[in-house]
Amino acid sequence: MSPAPRPADAPGTSEDVTGTVSDRKGDTHTHAYPRREASPPPVDTACPPPEPGTRFGTYVLRDKLGEGVSCLVFRGWDEALGSPVALKVLNWANVYDRAAALKQLRTEAAALARVKHPRVVRFLDFGFDPRWPYLVTELFDGRPLGELLRAGGALPPRWALYLVSQMADALGAVWQAGLVHRDVKPDNILVGADGVGKLIDFGLAKGAGKGSADGSAPELAGTAAYLAPEQATDAAAVDHRADIYSLGVTLYEALTGRLPFEGRNRVQVIFGHLNTPPVPPVQWVPEVPGLASDLCLWMLSKSPADRPQNHAELRQAFDTVMGAAR
Numbered sequence: 001m002s003p004a005p006r007p008a009d010a011p012g013t014s015e016d017v018t019g020t021v022s023d024r025k026g027d028t029h030t031h032a033y034p035r036r037e038a039s040p041p042p043v044d045t046a047c048p049p050p051e052p053g054t055r056f057g058t059y060v061l062r063d064k065l066g067e068g069v070s071c072l073v074f075r076g077w078d079e080a081l082g083s084p085v086a087l088k089v090l091n092w093a094n095v096y097d098r099a100a101a102l103k104q105l106r107t108e109a110a111a112l113a114r115v116k117h118p119r120v121v122r123f124l125d126f127g128f129d130p131r132w133p134y135l136v137t138e139l140f141d142g143r144p145l146g147e148l149l150r151a152g153g154a155l156p157p158r159w160a161l162y163l164v165s166q167m168a169d170a171l172g173a174v175w176q177a178g179l180v181h182r183d184v185k186p187d188n189i190l191v192g193a194d195g196v197g198k199l200i201d202f203g204l205a206k207g208a209g210k211g212s213a214d215g216s217a218p219e220l221a222g223t224a225a226y227l228a229p230e231q232a233t234d235a236a237a238v239d240h241r242a243d244i245y246s247l248g249v250t251l252y253e254a255l256t257g258r259l260p261f262e263g264r265n266r267v268q269v270i271f272g273h274l275n276t277p278p279v280p281p282v283q284w285v286p287e288v289p290g291l292a293s294d295l296c297l298w299m300l301s302k303s304p305a306d307r308p309q310n311h312a313e314l315r316q317a318f319d320t321v322m323g324a325a326r
Contacts, residue, residue, distance in 0.1 A: 048093070049089075050074070050131070050132060052064065052074070056076075056087065056132075056134055057127060058078055058079045058080040059076045059085060060079060061075075061076050062084075069091075070090065070091060071091060072088070072089050072091050073086060073088050074086070074089065075139060076136070078124075078136075084139040085124060085137070085138065085139050086121075086136070086137050087135070088134065089133070089134045090102065090105055090134070092132065102133055104203060105133055106126065108202045108203045108205065111202040111205040112135075112137065112202050115173050115177045115179065117170055117172075117173035119167065119169055119170035119173075119196075119199060120174065120199050121137045121138055121140055121199065121200045123136075123137055124136040124137055137200075140190050140192065140198045141192060142197070143190065144186065144188075144189065144190060144191070145186035145190075145197070145250070145254070146186035146189075147187075148186075148191060149253055149257065154255060154256050155254045155255070157255060157285075157288050157289060157292055157325060158325055158326075160251065160255050161251075161292060161321060161322050161325065162195065162322065163189075163191065163195065163197050164247060164250060164318075167184070167189055167199055167250070168247060168311065168314045168318060170197075170198075170199040171199070171244075171247065171311065172314075172315070174199070174205070174240075174243070175208070175240040176311075178208050179202075179205050179206065180205065180206055180207075180238060180240055180242060181199070181202065181204070181205050181246075182204040182205060182206060182231070182243070183201060183205075183221070183223055183246075184226060184243050184246035184247050185223050185226040185246060186254070188200050189250070204221045208239050208240060222246070224266040224269045224270055225249065225262075226246040226249045226250065227246070227269075227270060227273055228241070228242035228243075228245035228246060228273070229245070229273050229302050230242060232274060239304070240310075241307050241308075244307050244308055244314060245299060245300060245301075245304075245307060247299060248296055248298075248300040248307075249300065251295070251299065252278065252296050255288050255292060255293075255296065256281045256288070257285075258284065260272070260278035260300060261273055261276060273302075274302070278296075278297060280294075281293040281296050281297075289321065291320065291324050291325070295317050295318070295321050
């Protein structure tokens with residue numbers, strides 16, 4: 001929930017190919033909303049984005065931690081409890097469909113409130129200030145895994161396995177709550193100084209097996225570099241096994257310092273997810289244990305039926321691989 005500031009030269013988002021699919025490093029708070037007429041919420045949408053020092057009830061903004069097109073993330077202070085927090089605030093100036101943006105933030109708050117796990121950022125509050133809606137979570141002092149990988153390349157195999165296995169446990173709690181995250185990627189994993197991780201950003205989470213609330217066709221959502229094949233071909237069929245695939249891409253990148261599928265644009269990347277067998281990680285990095293490479297390929301199976309089927313299978317596989325790597 002509280003991403004570290006990006007380097008000044010960090011790449012920004014580019015235009016989406018379709019729906020809400022973003023690029024590898026893009027912030028998927030910034031997806032395009034459906035182009036439909038919508039009444040704006042009863043707020044002062046003319047007000048500028050909030051600045052440090054702005055007060056939201058008992059919360060005071062301290063400094064900005066990050067931003068996407070539609071939201072700003074701040075370090076804040078809860079004066080009532082005397083504790084630090086993170087606040088995610090809608091930036092109305094960059095939102096086309098205000099009603100959809102507000103609905104999505106509410107949906108994210110509701111999803112986070114359902115998940116209780118030490119490896120998932122903890123929900124604290126949701127508020128509707130007269131100027132900006134905001135979501136409050138615990139403040140976790142960590143850096144995005146994506147930032148670490150872009151700065152230093154592949155992680156040592158044992159650390160990569162340990163960190164990604166934590167996210168398998170976090171996702172197990174997400175699935176138990178009846179949700180699919182739909183945007184598992186290194187930029188949505190915060191890593192603390194002690195190597196402990198937290199899963200963040202539930203902006204694209206949805207109920208398992210549920211389509212759009214208005215009955216329309218489910219939208220294509222996710223980040224192209226980490227997108228499960230079924231997310232690109234049949235969004236209505238997406239279940240927790242799509243998160244397993246995306247976690248497999250994350251493991252691949254952590255082990256090798258590169259993505260399994262790359263291309264000049266999102267269409268080429270998605271084509272790779274759909275049609276191209278990934279190169280085994282051990283072929284890129286000989287130090288990667290063979291079992292770890294095999295686990296990664298299992299998670300990256302094109303068909304959901306060929307991947308680990310649940311958290312128990314995934315946890316057992318990680319335990320086996322990590323035990324052999326000692």
